[in-house]
Amino acid sequence: MEEAKSAMSRYLAAMRSGAASKSILFPEHRRLFSVVLTGGVFDVIHPGHLHTLTEAKKAGAFAHKPVVLVVVVASDENVKKRKGHEPLHTAAERAELVGSLKPVDLAIVGVSRWQDTLARVGPDVVVFGYDQTPMELPEGIRVVHLTSHGANPNSKTGKVRERLGL
Numbered sequence: 001m002e003e004a005k006s007a008m009s010r011y012l013a014a015m016r017s018g019a020a021s022k023s024i025l026f027p028e029h030r031r032l033f034s035v036v037l038t039g040g041v042f043d044v045i046h047p048g049h050l051h052t053l054t055e056a057k058k059a060g061a062f063a064h065k066p067v068v069l070v071v072v073v074a075s076d077e078n079v080k081k082r083k084g085h086e087p088l089h090t091a092a093e094r095a096e097l098v099g100s101l102k103p104v105d106l107a108i109v110g111v112s113r114w115q116d117t118l119a120r121v122g123p124d125v126v127v128f129g130y131d132q133t134p135m136e137l138p139e140g141i142r143v144v145h146l147t148s149h150g151a152n153p154n155s156k157t158g159k160v161r162e163r164l165g166l
Contacts, residue, residue, distance in 0.1 A: 003029075004032035007032045008033045030122070034060035034062075034124045035070060035121060036056055036124070037070050038072070039072035040074065042098045043089055049101075050103075052129050053071065055127070056103070056144075057103040059144040062142070069103055070105065070123070071099070071107045072109075072110040072121075073107055074110055078112075123141060125143075
């Protein structure tokens, strides 16, 4: 277990420094833990986000190894393009906020090409939220598509924004 924790720490340090994950660890060290990747906008944090992040972390536990949850926060440009409005908070602010949530080990801002983020993170599992369309991923990466956002009625960003008058 200590070897796994040490390998996980090196992985997270490499990710925080901007280094490519797979070039940092020997394969035998990388096999000691699972990396789960999920993403979203996370502009208005609500119970649905917590449900999704908790379920994403659980999705990596299939191999009975420690799990690292990496969350990709959409860039400001992608939010404008996909949602049709400016985010309330900058991508850096949203990443800081998401990174402080209990299930999350690391939050990063996505880049324009999702394949570059995928290559950098090197996930074993990619989790898509219930309202996201799963993308085709390289062979060997497990895909999990969540089917619910939780039981809380305030679990949709659109509903929360509407209640706030945004």
